[in-house]
Amino acid sequence: xxxxxxxxxxxxxxxxxxxxxxxxxxxxxxxxxPTTFASGFQELPTLPVGDLRPARDAGYSAPRRALRRxxxxxxxxxxxxxxxxxxxxxxxxxxxxxxxxxxxMWTEVTGGSHGGMLVGEFWGxxxxxxxxxxxxxxxxxxxxxxxxxxxxTSSWVRGLLNDTxxxxxxxxxxxxxxxxxxxxxxxxxxxxxxxxxxAIPFVAINFSSGVRSIDPTLMEMSKxxxxxxxxxxxxxxxxxxxPNAFTGVRLAFTTGWNSLLIxxxxxxxxxxxxRARFWYDALRYAGFVGWILLFVLLIxxxxxxxxxxxxxxxxxxxxxPTLSFAEDWGM
Amino acid sequence: xxTVLIENLTKIYPPTITYPHRVQALGGVNMSVTGxxxxxxxxxxxxxxxxxxxxxxxxxTPTSGSVRAVQDGVPAQVGYVFQEPxxxxxxxxxxxxxxxxxxxxxxxxxxxEFYLTMVGxxxxxxxxxxxxSAGMQQRVGIARAFLVNPDILLMDEPFSHMDALTxxxxxxxxQRVWLHTRKTALFVTHDVSEAVELADRIVMLRPGGVVFxxxxxxxxxxxxxxxxxxxxxxxxxxxRFDSMEAAVRFGAQAx
Amino acid sequence: xxxxxxxxxxxxxxLSAREMRRAVVxxxxxxxxxxxxxxxxxxxxxxxxxxxxxxxQLPEPHVVATESWTIITEQDVRTHMQASLLRVLAGFLLAAxxxxxxxxxxxxxxxxxxxxxxxVQFTVSTPIVALAILTLVVFGVSSLGPIITxxxxxxxxxxxxxxxxxxxxxxxxxxxxxxxxxTRSQIITGVLLPSSLIxxxxxxxxxFAVAWRMELLTEIFAASEGVGFQIRRSFESYDVRGMIAWxxxxxxxxxxxxxLVFRQIERRLQGRTA
Ligand SMILES: Nc1ncnc2c1ncn2[C@@H]1O[C@H](COP(=O)(O)OP(=O)(O)OP(=O)(O)O)[C@@H](O)[C@H]1O
Ligand SMILES: [Mg+2]
Numbered sequence: 113x114x115x116x117x118x119x120x121x122x123x124x125x126x127x128x129x130x131x132x133x134x135x136x137x138x139x140x141x142x143x144x145x146p147t148t149f150a151s152g153f154q155e156l157p158t159l160p161v162g163d164l165r166p167a168r169d170a171g172y173s174a175p176r177r178a179l180r181r182x183x184x185x186x187x188x189x190x191x192x193x194x195x196x197x198x199x200x201x202x203x204x205x206x207x208x209x210x211x212x213x214x215x216x217m218w219t220e221v222t223g224g225s226h227g228g229m230l231v232g233e234f235w236g237x238x239x240x241x242x243x244x245x246x247x248x249x250x251x252x253x254x255x256x257x258x259x260x261x262x263x264x265t266s267s268w269v270r271g272l273l274n275d276t277x278x279x280x281x282x283x284x285x286x287x288x289x290x291x292x293x294x295x296x297x298x299x300x301x302x303x304x305x306x307x308x309x310x311a312i313p314f315v316a317i318n319f320s321s322g323v324r325s326i327d328p329t330l331m332e333m334s335k336x337x338x339x340x341x342x343x344x345x346x347x348x349x350x351x352x353x354x355p356n357a358f359t360g361v362r363l364a365f366t367t368g369w370n371s372l373l374i375x376x377x378x379x380x381x382x383x384x385x386x387r388a389r390f391w392y393d394a395l396r397y398a399g400f401v402g403w404i405l406l407f408v409l410l411i412x413x414x415x416x417x418x419x420x421x422x423x424x425x426x427x428x429x430x431x432x433p434t435l436s437f438a439e440d441w442g443m
Numbered sequence: 444x445x446t447v448l449i450e451n452l453t454k455i456y457p458p459t460i461t462y463p464h465r466v467q468a469l470g471g472v473n474m475s476v477t478g479x480x481x482x483x484x485x486x487x488x489x490x491x492x493x494x495x496x497x498x499x500x501x502x503x504t505p506t507s508g509s510v511r512a513v514q515d516g517v518p519a520q521v522g523y524v525f526q527e528p529x530x531x532x533x534x535x536x537x538x539x540x541x542x543x544x545x546x547x548x549x550x551x552x553x554x555x556e557f558y559l560t561m562v563g564x565x566x567x568x569x570x571x572x573x574x575x576s577a578g579m580q581q582r583v584g585i586a587r588a589f590l591v592n593p594d595i596l597l598m599d600e601p602f603s604h605m606d607a608l609t610x611x612x613x614x615x616x617x618q619r620v621w622l623h624t625r626k627t628a629l630f631v632t633h634d635v636s637e638a639v640e641l642a643d644r645i646v647m648l649r650p651g652g653v654v655f656x657x658x659x660x661x662x663x664x665x666x667x668x669x670x671x672x673x674x675x676x677x678x679x680x681x682x683r684f685d686s687m688e689a690a691v692r693f694g695a696q697a698x
Numbered sequence: 699x700x701x702x703x704x705x706x707x708x709x710x711x712x713l714s715a716r717e718m719r720r721a722v723v724x725x726x727x728x729x730x731x732x733x734x735x736x737x738x739x740x741x742x743x744x745x746x747x748x749x750x751x752x753x754x755q756l757p758e759p760h761v762v763a764t765e766s767w768t769i770i771t772e773q774d775v776r777t778h779m780q781a782s783l784l785r786v787l788a789g790f791l792l793a794a795x796x797x798x799x800x801x802x803x804x805x806x807x808x809x810x811x812x813x814x815x816x817x818v819q820f821t822v823s824t825p826i827v828a829l830a831i832l833t834l835v836v837f838g839v840s841s842l843g844p845i846i847t848x849x850x851x852x853x854x855x856x857x858x859x860x861x862x863x864x865x866x867x868x869x870x871x872x873x874x875x876x877x878x879x880x881t882r883s884q885i886i887t888g889v890l891l892p893s894s895l896i897x898x899x900x901x902x903x904x905x906f907a908v909a910w911r912m913e914l915l916t917e918i919f920a921a922s923e924g925v926g927f928q929i930r931r932s933f934e935s936y937d938v939r940g941m942i943a944w945x946x947x948x949x950x951x952x953x954x955x956x957x958l959v960f961r962q963i964e965r966r967l968q969g970r971t972a
Contacts, residue, residue: 179809180808180809182812185809185812185813185816186812186816188813189813189814189816189817189820190816192813192817193817193820200836204835204836204837206835206836206838207835207836267728267731268731271727271728271729271730271731271732271734271735272731272732272734272735272738273735274732274735275732275735275736275739276735276736276738276739279739282949282952282953283945283949284911284914284915284945284948285827286827286914286915286918286926286929287929287941287942287945290929290933290941291756291938291941294755294933294936294938295751295755295756329525329527329529330529330531332497332502332529333523333525333529335500335501335502336500336501336502336521336523336597337521337522337523337543337587337591338520339542339543340545343542343543343544343545347531347534347538347542348531348542351531351533351534352531352533354533355533366823366825369825370825370826370827373825373827373828374827374918377827377831378933388831397835400835401832401835404828404831404832405828407825407828408824408825408828411823411825412820412823412824415823416819416823428571429532429533429534429571429572429573430532430533430573455717457717457718457721458718506717
């Protein structure tokens with residue numbers, strides 16, 4: 113009887129909250145033994161597919177265990193970011209506080225006046241920017257895709273256009289934005305052209321490297337089986353290009369959004385960038401920062417919730433046992 | 444009736460940056476296979492076996508000589524089991540099977556499932572190739588070759604990627620399926636017992652891609668690898684390889 | 699028993715000579731198409747500046763070329779390029795120092811890994827234009843702003859690769875060193891640092907590219923000197939010639955760093971470890 117009572121509590125076994133994610137972490141806390149330095153390397157993290165979860169928290173006291181929950185850590189991360197912002201608010205008089213930004217943006221949405229200044233334009237600029245963005249991508253992504261497929265499949269086209277595409281890729285988005293607004297003035301054409309021109313090389317380069325990454329022995333296989341043209345195009349060419357294609361499209365989305373903001377900031381009479389610039393010139397930093405943060409929020413949500421998920425889905429067949437840090441952290 | 448006619452077939456690979464010498468993979472191969480026979484091409488590593496099958500399948504072009512693979516006067520449909528699985532990594536097993544079909548109808552799906560069942564893989568039809576073991580992937584390749592209803596079956600060491608146990612049972616299975624369908628088959632291997640167990644005729648290659656012997660195997664089917672008659676033919680094949688090696692060595696000394 | 703190959707050595711050499719010739723022709727055709735590609739690029743540029751726009755809106759290539767040359771020889775290329783380079787190097791060094799510590803942390807500590815992962819995911823998907831503009835708000839027009847922002851953007855890339863390098867170290871090497879009684883610091887300098895150096899360098903190259911891009915943008919919004927500032931000034935005075943010329947110089951410096959500096963260091967290192 114006493115034997116049983118004295119035995120240490122068993123480590124939690126199968127009721128693992130994370131399901132099948134393989135983990136290498138020890139069930140028991142490892143005594144931090146300074147005499148064997150190598151012992152610290154026995155359990156180097158093997159990065160599992162998918163989320164990188166913190167090590168199993170058995171053996172820690174209740175508050176420490178709570179601190180190790182992933183969502184708690186994420187919350188702490190956001191609190192740190194907020195604290196940095198709050199510090200900047202105090203340190204610099206140009207940085208508006210969070211509640212100030214929120215209340216300003218709220219008056220932008222509902223209309224009315226804020227601090228004696230008439231505000232209340234929200235959906236107009238936002239809708240216009242999104243419209244320009246959508247048109248630009250709707251032109252730029254297919255154009256880049258066609259160019260990229262041609263670059264990948266034909267060595268002639270590669271010889272002709274690869275260097276040009278690389279030159280276009282090397283041009284910073286801001287230069288495209290400046291050129292577009294010099295060429296097309298204060299119209300809606302300038303932002304659309306800027307989005308198109310920044311999107312095309314990103315999409316093209318990624319499509320082309322996707323095509324070229326397809327294993328040539330698979331083409332031999334298709335030749336031996338006399339696979340139909342349609343199947344070769346859909347399953348082999350497009351199927352093999354898809355993961356890189358998604359990367360290219362995601363980059364087109366983010367850089368296009370960048371150059372849209374620049375064009376609108378420097379040369380437009382409407383749109384998100386223009387509105388931010390408007391409040392900047394009026395020295396209303398709350399409105400200015402609010403619009404910029406809105407801009408960040410939109411692309412971050414699109415990137416994290418839609419684009420990266422699609423990209424991961426397209427890579428689903430690629431079951432790697434471990435991910436590198438960069439892959440796991442989505443960089 | 445399917446015929447493979449190989450006349451004076453030579454393949455020379457040009458020098459590459461990594462290996463700046465010409466390589467003679469095949470040196471004047473003459474061979475003709477007609478009708479429902481199972482021919483094994485037996486040779487050590489580097490003797491040009493894969494090159495031979497690639498040329499028959501139309502994947503590579505010969506340097507000189509000619510290859511004709513016809514079925515009743517029209518180009519034959521080949522089913523090729525490659526040395527590696529060669530599956531599309533981004534398609535599931537089932538879709539890999541459907542890839543070689545012209546249309547993706549219900550019927551072709553049923554056929555695909557039938558052949559997957561034949562190699563014992565219908566359970567994993569919806570997994571990706573990376574989720575299968577190497578042997579399982581190779582079995583998908585075998586099922587795919589049967590799926591196109593080939594006139595000529597080309598197989599390039601199909602069992603070399605699997606454990607001996609699976610290989611043995613699949614060998615037996617292949618023999619039964621072949622007896623049922625009796626397709627013209629060119630089977631490349633470096634395993635003597637495999638060749639004797641399966642083939643009606645064994646063509647032996649030596650390095651440089653030269654046929655040095657061609658022996659018939661007239662044993663009743665189904666055969667068993669432990670059968671003394673099979674063992675006897677194996678011994679004969681090995682003896683001929685040894686005398687070939689001796690002759691090559693002797694020739695080298697004399698020259 | 700032996701069948702003599704039915705091709706004579708002469709036939710072999712003739713056949714492969716033909717294939718060799720074909721390969722050479724193919725290579726020259728490819729070079730030719732590259733040449734045509736560049737000609738077409740320049741030609742289209744000329745066409746656009748003559749027919750679609752006017753030379754005011756898009757100056758011809760040779761005008762841009764002479765302008766770049768003028769900037770290099772006469773104008774203040776020294777001050778502006780130097781300003782940009784000094785700032786980006788300062789930001790880069792700051793990032794390198796910080797990331798060594800953080801990389802160590804995320805390699806061996808799961809809690810810090812989760813924490814920094816969240817923060818990095820947030821900063822990485824923030825558009826760099828927004829960062830540039832926020833720099834303007836927080837620091838105003840100053841030198842400090844671009845340096846800090848550049849460092850913030852570059853840090854994740856170096857940090858990531860420091861961690862990757864450390865976790866990629868062959869554990870058997872460490873265990874082996876320990877069993878031979880090496881001390882902790884000996885293991886660090888003798889095993890850990892050398893074997894993670896290549897990964898760190900790859901990260902540094904990526905980080906530098908990102909930093910250089912960030913530097914340009916912050917200068918566009920929040921600086922009174924530097925390449926970005928010059929591009930912006932040209933833009934605001936409708937001087938497309940100057941704008942493109944400065945952009946060309948900017949890209950050239952980037953290429954120099956990519957291909958000469960980092961690639962050379964990498965090659966040295968690889969030669970030593972291989
Ligand atoms: N693409 C190629 N380029 C140059 N040389 C090649 C190429 N493919 C094969 N070879 C050479 O041709 C010779 C025959 O190769 P092959 O692959 O046909 O041998 P194999 O009999 O199939 O060998 P194994 O049993 O190892 O598969 C080898 O010497 C090889 O180096
Ligand atoms: Mg082979």
